Amino acid sequence: MEPMDDDKVFKALGDPTRRKLLDLLCETNGQTLGELCGHLDMARQSVTQHLGLLEEASLVTTVRRGREKLHFINPVPLHEVYERWVRKFEVQRLSLLHALKQHLEEDGT
Amino acid sequence: MTAAQTEFVYVTYIRATPEKVFDAIVNPAVARLYWGHENVSDWTPGARWEHVRANDARAVELVGEVLEIDAPKRLVMSWANASQEGDAEKTSRVAFDIEPYDGMVRLTVTHDRLEAGGGMFNGISKGWPIVLSSMKSYLESGEAIDIFAKPTAA
Structure with missing residues (x-):
């Protein structure tokens, strides 16, 4: 098993219920399964399965507190995806815009 | 009234030994390479800890106390803005x-x-995901991320 595997992160994100679960944890971090189920019209067992996939992708971390299991959003893999798949292209796009701006400004004078 | 308290739990997996990871936190010479800051302390229980920006100004940005240390497995410290030192409500x-x-x-x-x-x-x-990605990248490849990076101004 390879934690923080990009494929697992993208697969985990490729489902509206799992994205909703991440949104719920972003609003209130550290929720129990019961609390999360309260926001979803879905069988408890299905929610458990979705949380399992999120945990496998390391997007959710669980911590035991007494008898409760709390779920926390873990944005670290998202940041790695951002570094790998977004920032690189953003920098390229921005430098193209910069070149275009310079070109247009030179023309105007 | 005490304001509502909250917490975060961040996890990352790093291809390195526990000793290397622990050292990356407590050794100023390593932390400055990927964190842009140094954690300065003598690392004994009860000792003061300072989070110092690793540049010429060397501003002390955060302060706290080493609450628990068990190298290379566990390190716990209190954490407050240097300007709010001693304010229990502002100490995380x-x-x-x-x-x-x-x-x-x-x-x-x-x-x-x-x-x-x-x-x-x-x-x-905002900070922890960047610092942890940078630590992972540094320990695995020797290359850190620029943690002060801002979107490039066009």
Whole structure:
């Protein structure tokens, strides 16, 4: 098993219920399964399965507190995806815009 | 009335030994390379800890106390803005837990006793993912991320 595997992160994100679960944890971090189920019209067992996939992708971390299991959003893999798949292209796009701006400004004078 | 408190739990897996990961936190010469800051302390229980920006000005940005230390497995410290030192309500707590995991290390950072929606809460929720990605990248490839990076101005 390879934690923080990009494929697992993208697969985990490729489902509206799992994205909703991440949104719920972003609003209130550290929720129990019961609390999360309260926001979803879905069988408890299905929610458990979705949380399992999120945990496998390391997007959710669980911590035991007494008898409760709390779920926390873990944005670290998202940041790695951002570094790998977004920032690189953003920098390229921005430098193209910069070149275009310079070109247009030179023309105007 | 005490403001609502909240916490974050961050996890990252790093291809390195627990000793290397622990050292990356407590050794100023390493931390400055990927964190842009140094954690300065003599690392004994009860000792003061300072988070110092690694540039010429060397501003002390955060301060706290070493609450628990068990190298290379666990480090807990209190964590406050230097300007709010001694204010219990503004003092949060950070625990680093380092466990061997399938040839790697599972590093868990638990930041609790945080004032919900406060300045520290907003700062660290952006900061930790960047610092942990940078630490991972540095320990695995020798290359850190520029943690002060801003979107390039066009």
